[in-house]
Amino acid sequence: MTEPPKDVLRDIVLDKLLFGHQLSKEETDYYNLHKDEPDFQNDLQFLTDMRGPLSIENRPLLKAQLKEKEQQILKSKKVIRLMPTLAIAASFLALIAVSFLFWPSQTNSELFSSHYEAYPSIINPIVKGEQTAASVLDEAMVDYQQSNFNKASQLLESINSKTDTVSFYLAMSQIELNQIPAAQQNLELIDEQTSRFYLESQWYRALLFLKQGQDTEAKAQLQLIANTQQHPYLDEASRLLSEMK
């Protein structure tokens, strides 16, 4: 086998030392022979020093790459939500047009109020014990049932492990407290179709879009619900769609 030229071997040894890779027999021999030479040490130090400036130069590029990825994720989520709705968009447009002709227009707030109803507590609180996450949730649910939404919200926020149940009831409490953007954020967290509150969160997301004047998003969300067979809010969503201009 042909031996690599000495300067090539030197580069290989330096790079391997820098990255902590194992040296071959020949490379180890070279290293043992030269490791104490100031030039060799300086070269290795030079490569080590280079990392700092290179990372400073590259962080903005990596950051930009991750930001772009984030945009792609957000865009794809929107597309997924909108796609099934496109197929039935025409029929609903017709429905909306009819409703526009025959009914007086309602403001978004009025529509929200007429369709919004606080979600009932389906979590059965148990007797308080030690202060575990479960007991805090129980305590919060008692407050929620008694319409003490401020206290319920505080307790739910204090739970470190935000399960879907916690996020959902926190969002419900926040709606009652008129903390709409915070409620919206918590509902967005319930994005797994397997979640116990996934279908409910779709309905409340639509209502929050409506309340915030985001009609396009509200309609898209409602159409998605109306297009889902056996959705618990199918009738409500269709009715609300027909009432929206």
Add this chain to the structure above:
Amino acid sequence: MKAWTRHDQTIESFYESFRSEYLKATAKYSLSVEDRIDIYQEAIIVLYEAIQAGKINDQDKPKAYLFGICRNMIRNHIKATIKDREEVSRMASQDQETFYFDNHDTTLSPAQVKLHQSLKQLSENCRKILTLFYYRQYSIEAIMHSMNYANENVTKSHKSRCLKTLKTIVKSNTSEHD
């Protein structure tokens, strides 16, 4: 684990795979989603650099490190904004592990400052090849494909030449200042 640092696509997959879980886990903090996403991106970069610098080995669990870094960054962010001192102390008491590489250590030694200035005087191609090899840790073969070089030997010589040029610039800058 190290493989994900080598290719942009894998970094992005890594980013996506823990994003949703991270957002859920950090919903309890009084930070906007935008701030939390920003912190998540910074943490990914910190983790990336920690792996490159050999501070984490291949056997480590990336999620645990990533979430640890995120937690520390959130604490620092809250401290900086002095929004909620109680929340900071609560987070501090929850922390089980300490991550010493949890922030961008941008302090450069005098030699690194010279190197940084000299890097800017290099041609764009040279900067790119050195970055891909020494920062992103691409293999020579990957650089060959990425930069359309004819073969691995040509790529190696380019890399070697660029490194020599950089050393010459550093020397020249040093003698100018002396």
